[in-house]
Amino acid sequence: MKKELFNSSVVHPHKAGFKSKLAGAILLFSFFLFHFSFFLETAHTQTPQATRGVIRLKIKYKSGEATKELPRKRFFLIKGSLEENRSLIEKIKQTATLLRECYYRSKGASAALIKWLNENDCESVYCREIDGKYLTGSEAVPEFKAAYDAVLRDFKNPELARRWLTVNLPAELREGFYKQKQELLNALLKQAEETTRTKVMSVMTDRKGTAYLTDLEPGVYTISNLVASETEKTSILWACEKEVKAVDLAIAMRRPVTLSNEKDPKVKCEIVERPLPVCEQTAK
């Protein structure tokens, strides 16, 4: 008996058949397992990535005869069509335009300060460094001079006083306009996020009026600046609808989504363009 067990050359014909069947089954199973795992890997690595992409925004406006690009303005991407965001669109249309010059005049800002802001289309005093020529001389801004003197009294360092003078500007002039605008925007964004239950994406245009919205998935979106942007003569509010297809995300770099104040039958837009009002000086 023991001898039989150890004698490998003696194999029962039924056992040999079973062994070959088992080997075949294992081979078949491993074949399917390999293909299944390959499928899983491919699905895992490719599917989510391929469905996300970029759209390139280009913002232009016609002012007189010239067409210009709109630089340094923030645009928002809200999930859903114009109709789906109707209540928000109506609200932003009715919102009174917050004009920089009118705001600063209402706070009693000097003409020199308003000129300084207008020179570089600055919405706040932080947008550029304040040169010495704005402290004394013909271009001097009285608000800057007063703040400079206050810092100089504290630190006795003229260079430091010039660089840090904004810390001593009155709050209304320093950040009042920005804060007021942000309060307005935050209320609108809150409404948009509550309606769509998604986070609103935002991007600022560069000097050529271009902006990229990245990591997007296909869908219908509303693109808007929410608060009218000031140009030379008018303020413009955009609320445009864009259906982003998977194929658009791949070709977006070649074909930008262009928003303009001119009528374009290809783009579904609601544009409100208003002439800039004359602001009244409020005596302080």
Added chain:
Amino acid sequence: MVNDEPKRKVTQRISQWAQRIFLCVPQRKTPRPLRLRLLMARRLASVLVPIFAIGAVAISAQTRQRKRVPKPSPIRQQAPKSSATKYSAFLHSSEKHQSLACNACHKVPTEWTAKRVFPDVADFPNHDTCVRCHRQQFFTRQAFIATGPAICTVCHVRTAPREEGRFAFGKPNSSNQATKAKDERQFTIEFPHDKHQNVIASTNPAAPSHAGARIVRVSFSISDDKKPDYNNCSVCHQRNDYLVIAPLSPQAEAATQSNKFFKTMPHSHDSCFNCHWKNQKPAGEDCGGCHKPSATFVAQTAPKRISAMFSHEGGKGEHVMECTTCHINITRAGTLRGLTPDVPIAACVTCHKDNKKTTYPKITTIEEEFEQYKKTARCTYCHVEDVGKKKPPASHEAAVQ
């Protein structure tokens, strides 16, 4: 039989001894007479009673003396005794430190005139700040074992009475690393780029150059960059001509790969305090407005090139765009920790794609890079070897569709 008796006794004794030792069997003793036991008890009592009496008097006297010592105020509670080495590592995250306000230790500003040209938190808190809780770690005999009080090495390079060498402020010995003064951070900095981009937004591309020396707000680098001041990033980020970074690929191409395009990052409070010193929130005294506690990490102070062989100075001058034209994601980040100036492929294919409208002559396109990959399994036009040998991601494939 006669000879067996002592042998048996010896064996019995050994067995009893072994039981006593290993099995804890009590030793059987012959009982003493009662009178003897009473006598012994009386003698023992006469010795022990005076000893206990003296001890009780001494203890009560000591207790009365202790009551006279006033209770320490909560802020002066001494840190518990522990191993000396424990206190060589300073952690803001310890339970006690967390319970304190920042200005309990840090004076805002410190004596800054000797160290800075602007008011700043420029130095470690003074000795009193540490000693009021850590007297035991400084002055007990245990503290002076071996090299001296380990707590000193939180700020000082060596433990010695007249040792004045200290680590740079902001980089205390925060863990038990072999080499001290690593650039370990215990706070991350909240800095919403988007909000700052809003307030500095200005349409004039070229900031007027100042007569004479130009004020560099953030760093010690000198900028002679005459190029336009795009998108105002240069309010905080200057061109850094002093940064030395190893070239990506060796020798032949090294000359064409200038690293001078890297920009400085604000490293001092000056670039924050010039707006946020007071009034503008978070103001200078509100340390927690920007500095958020985090797990200790080693900050990457110099940029590291890991992927693209891009040169800002290359592209025959066409690479000079606005910073945020390519560094799209920067403006979305709210914190500076883990912030990378990554550029999505979308920004590259604006030009580097087979397209008559946007492609410049003799430009290397992404399609060419893919062709090269098919032949050599390497993407070496744009990438370093380590990254170039990997399979191009789906985003790159989508870009050529």
